[in-house]
Amino acid sequence: MLRTLVLTLVVMLASPVAEGAEARPYSDEAFAALQAEGSPILVDVYATWCPTCRRQGQILEPLLAEPEFAGLIVLKLDWDAQRDAARALGAPRQSTLIVFRGDEERGRSIADTSEAGIRGLLERAVAD
Numbered sequence: 350m351l352r353t354l355v356l357t358l359v360v361m362l363a364s365p366v367a368e369g370a371e372a373r374p375y376s377d378e379a380f381a382a383l384q385a386e387g388s389p390i391l392v393d394v395y396a397t398w399c400p401t402c403r404r405q406g407q408i409l410e411p412l413l414a415e416p417e418f419a420g421l422i423v424l425k426l427d428w429d430a431q432r433d434a435a436r437a438l439g440a441p442r443q444s445t446l447i448v449f450r451g452d453e454e455r456g457r458s459i460a461d462t463s464e465a466g467i468r469g470l471l472e473r474a475v476a477d
Contacts, residue, residue, distance in 0.1 A: 370413035448474035
């Protein structure tokens with residue numbers, strides 16, 4: 350468990366999220382607080398060993414730097430260490446991206462590595 354947590358932190362620090370978006374480790378408490386605030390949220394269900402997750406990260410990084418996504422908060426949910434939380438959100442596997450605006454789920458994608466698809470998903474989170 351400790352090894353997984355350390356690896357998660359190393360990966361999160363080694364792969365910076367762009368300036369426009371704020372990334373945080375996923376916790377049920379943080380998620381609930383952001384929902385209560387009505388914030389736009391991206392839950393990124395990832396695994397450090399997952400090549401699809403790495404590709405999604407390469408697409409997300411420049412997208413999240415764009416001004417239109419500046420208010421989007423990214424919660425990184427580790428598939429290996431937080432499987433119960435992932436299942437509670439209905440994520441069937443790693444490389445699942447889920448967007449919310451407050452407590453409303455606005456969309457999800459599973460293993461999508463197209464820039465257009467991921468952009469469209471993020472746009473649904475920030476749309477009024």
